[in-house]
Amino acid sequence: MNDFQSLTETELHELNLNLQTKYEAFKSQNLKLDMSRGKPCVEQLDLSRGMLDSVKAEDSFKSEDGADTRNYGGLDGIPEAKKLFAEMLEVSAKEIIIGGSSSLTMMHDTLSRAMLHGVKGSEKPWSKLPVVKFLCPSPGYDRHFAICELFNMEMILIDMKHDGPDMDQIERLVAADNSIKGIWCVPKYSNPEGVTYSDEVVDRLAKMSCGAADFTIIWDDAYCVHHLTDTPDPLKNILEACKAAGHPNRVLMFSSTSKISFAGAGVAMLAASEDNITFIKKQLSVQTIGPDKINQLRHVRFYKDLAGLNTHMVKQAAIIKPKFDTVLRILDSELSGKKIATWSKPNGGYFISLNTLEGCAAAVVKMAAEAGVTLTNAGATYPYGKDPQDRNIRIAPTFPTVAEMEKAIEILCLCVQIISVRKFLKVN
Ligand code: PMP
Numbered sequence: 001m002n003d004f005q006s007l008t009e010t011e012l013h014e015l016n017l018n019l020q021t022k023y024e025a026f027k028s029q030n031l032k033l034d035m036s037r038g039k040p041c042v043e044q045l046d047l048s049r050g051m052l053d054s055v056k057a058e059d060s061f062k063s064e065d066g067a068d069t070r071n072y073g074g075l076d077g078i079p080e081a082k083k084l085f086a087e088m089l090e091v092s093a094k095e096i097i098i099g100g101s102s103s104l105t106m107m108h109d110t111l112s113r114a115m116l117h118g119v120k121g122s123e124k125p126w127s128k129l130p131v132v133k134f135l136c137p138s139p140g141y142d143r144h145f146a147i148c149e150l151f152n153m154e155m156i157l158i159d160m161k162h163d164g165p166d167m168d169q170i171e172r173l174v175a176a177d178n179s180i181k182g183i184w185c186v187p188k189y190s191n192p193e194g195v196t197y198s199d200e201v202v203d204r205l206a207k208m209s210c211g212a213a214d215f216t217i218i219w220d221d222a223y224c225v226h227h228l229t230d231t232p233d234p235l236k237n238i239l240e241a242c243k244a245a246g247h248p249n250r251v252l253m254f255s256s257t258s259k260i261s262f263a264g265a266g267v268a269m270l271a272a273s274e275d276n277i278t279f280i281k282k283q284l285s286v287q288t289i290g291p292d293k294i295n296q297l298r299h300v301r302f303y304k305d306l307a308g309l310n311t312h313m314v315k316q317a318a319i320i321k322p323k324f325d326t327v328l329r330i331l332d333s334e335l336s337g338k339k340i341a342t343w344s345k346p347n348g349g350y351f352i353s354l355n356t357l358e359g360c361a362a363a364v365v366k367m368a369a370e371a372g373v374t375l376t377n378a379g380a381t382y383p384y385g386k387d388p389q390d391r392n393i394r395i396a397p398t399f400p401t402v403a404e405m406e407k408a409i410e411i412l413c414l415c416v417q418i419i420s421v422r423k424f425l426k427v428n
Contacts, residue, residue, distance in 0.1 A: 003339040004420055016421045023371060023414050026407070031372030033408040038191070038350035038396040040263055043319045047312060048261040051302040055294060069293035075285055076277070081267065081296035087306045088225060089253055090237050091271045097280065100291045103256035103268040107218060108147050110252060110270070113283055114181070114216070115151050120249050120279040122214040126181055127151075135173065135183035137165035139353060139381030139392045141191040144184040144220070148383070155383035156180070160193060164201035171208045178211030182218055188235045189223040192353040192381055192394040194346020196233035206241035206250065217242075219253040223349040225313045226259060228321050233347050239271065248273040257299060259350065260313065267299050323397040326405050327352050334413035340420040352395040353381075354412075359390045360419045367415040373408045 061069045063078035077098025086093045099106050115127040126132045133154045136145055148155050156173065159166040174180050187197040205217055219238055242250045257266035303309040328345060335341045344353040356364055361378035368375055376394040379387040397405060
């Protein structure tokens with residue numbers, strides 16, 4: 001198929017009719033396909049079924065240090081969970097807190113405490129400042145942006161490049177403005193573009209001079225072990241880079257097993273310098289007597305060690321890779337060469353990011369919804385839900401079946417083409 005821009009008006013009208021007929025045929029099938037959220041599918045969840053039996057009634061409930069996991073205590077987690085997840089995040093067991101079941105909760109609470117009390121090194125609580133600004137590499141994770149919105153932090157959009165956020169833009173901004181207090185980063189297989197930060201980006205984030213002495217990098221390493229190939233993207237250790245740059249307290253790292261074991265019933269964690277961990281533990285001790293240690297024990301008994309966890313992730317990849325491949329195959333067969341869209345081909349993570357022509361994404365998402373395909377709201381991947389170019393669409397391939405996916409992506413591709421044709425014909 002030709003590039004759409006080279007078509008005459010008559011050809012565009014003909015194409016429009018043709019596409020519209022196909023679209024109406026799909027519409028009459030009354031489909032109901034939900035591709036809106038990055039949820040694991042049943043087969044992925046089933047892989048962790050055995051975990052529910054990994055701590056049996058007749059077993060010992062004791063953790064390595066002899067503590068009864070059924071009882072209170074152990075604010076920062078059981079030693080064997082600290083060991084396993086410290087290894088996963090490449091930090092020491094002294095540099096990690098194992099929390100409850102949600103890393104998003106840990107991030108929310110971290111910023112909430114920053115507003116109320118400040119982070120380590122803050123002169124005053126952030127809420128006492130006239131304005132607090134946060135850098136938001138975009139497209140990014142909508143729930144991060146929702147936290148900023150809730151706390152009335154002004155979000156500054158930072159462009160994403162192929163190897164991470166635009167560091168020139170960031171360095172310029174943070175040096176000049178001490179009200180910029182932090183940045184959101186999903187450094188590996190980013191949500192939604194699947195970008196992994198280069199060593200240079202990691203080093204520049206660690207080294208850059210910031211107007212705010214308490215500038216904090218929220219390093220959400222949600223997809224650190226979620227590879228789709230057997231040649232995982234490497235990611236430089238940010239905590240080590242920050243220590244080497246003389247800013248050991250600049251970064252707070254987060255992750256969870258939500259997409260390793262059970263979404264919403266996994267284990268979440270926070271890693272940082274020992275000083276930061278001491279500071280945060282003091283605050284946490286007021287908030288809780290301790291996390292769910294039985295769940296931590298279940299996880300360690302089930303995966304055993306990092307090798308066991310990685311083997312589990314290979315099984316996950318075997319389930320979801322065909323779904324990613326299906327999306328990419330259809331995008332390629334339906335859209336390539338037409339110069340109306342570009343898309344990511346991630347090596348890991350949970351999403352494929354599709355960019356339409358400028359000004360088309362919201363209309364495409366609406367049109368797909370009218371044919372029964374629910375996608376993440378257009379704009380959701382940007383601060384305040386506003387994509388300045390109205391072109392980004394997040395595709396979440398894991399939950400639907402391959403057959404559902406095929407249909408959903410075919411419809412999506414039809415909508416992209418119809419809306420693009422209308423753009424060229426200047427009709428709505
Ligand atoms: N961070 C990112 C980047 C995510 O995509 C998600 C969604 N899985 C989360 C955090 C949420 O993690 P949790 O379930 O641990 O709260």
